[in-house]
Amino acid sequence: MDTKEKQNRGGKLKKSAAVSAVALLTAASVTAGSLFSTPAALLTDDGASTAYTVSVDPDGLDDDDAGAEQDENGQTKKRGGVRAILRERILRLPLLVRLLVVLPLWGVGSVLIAAASSAWPLIAPVLGKLAGWALLLALLALAFLAAVKTAFPDLPLKKLCSRRNLAALLLGASALGAADAVCAAAVEDYGQIRNVALSVGFLAALLCVTLSFALREQKRRLAAPGSEPPKKPAALIFTDGAESYTVRVSE
Secondary structure (H helix, E strand, O other): OOHHHHHHHHHHHHHHHHHHHHHHHHHHHHHHHHHOOOHHHHHOOOOOOOOOOOOOOOOOOOHHHHHHHHHHHHHHHHHHHHHHHHHHHHHOOOHHHHHHHHHHHHHHHHHHHHHHHHHHHHHHHHHHHHHHHHHHHHHHHHHHHHHHHHHOOOOOHHHHOOHHHHHHHHHHHHHHHHHHHHHHHHOOOHHHHHHHHHHHHHHHHHHHHHHHHHHHHHHHHHHOOOOOOOOOOOEEEEEOOOOEEEEEOOO
C-alpha cells in the first residue's frame, strides 16, 4: 500500500469519525432539550427525579374495559418511565458536569427543537409533494422496466438503467407532477377527475419513454454488424447439368 492510498484511507476514516461525532452530539442535544424545559430544571441540585404517576379507578368498568384501561396505562407508564430514568441519571451527575457539558447540549437541542417546530408547517407540504413525486417516478420506472424487458428480454438491467433512460424517466415524472399541480390550481373541479387524468398522463409518459427507447434499440440492432441486408449479386449463374448460363442483373 503506497503512501497516497494510506493518506486517502486515513482521510476517509477522519471524515467518518467526524460525521459520527456530529450525529452523536446532535442526538444527545435533542435528548437533553426534550427532557428539560428550562435550565433551572437541569441545574437543580436536589437530585430528585420527576415522578410520573397514573391513577386508575376500576369502579364501574367491566373486565374487558378494565383490561384495556390497564394496558393503556401500562404503556403510558413505560414511556414516562424511560424519560424519568434519563432525567434521574442526568440529575445525578455532578453539578459542574451538568453546567459545563449538559447545559450546552441542552441549549443546542432546544434551538434545534424550536427550529424544527417552526419549520415543520412549511416543510410538511413540500415533503408531501416530494413523496408523491418519488412514488410516481418509482411506478413509472417499474412500468418502463417491465415493458422494455418484455420487448427485449436479452437486454441486461444495466443497459435499461442508463443515464439517458433515467433522465427520460425523471423528465416524464416531473412533467406529470407539474401538470397535476397546475391543473389542481387552475381547474375548479379537477379533484373529481384527478385519478383519470393521472392515469392518462401516466400512460402517455410511459409510452413516450418506452417507444423512444424501443426505436433507438431497434435502430442500433439494425446497424450492428451482421444485420445488414444481403447485397444484390452482379450476375446469376444457371446450369442444366451440361452447360452453364450467366444472366447479368441490372442495377
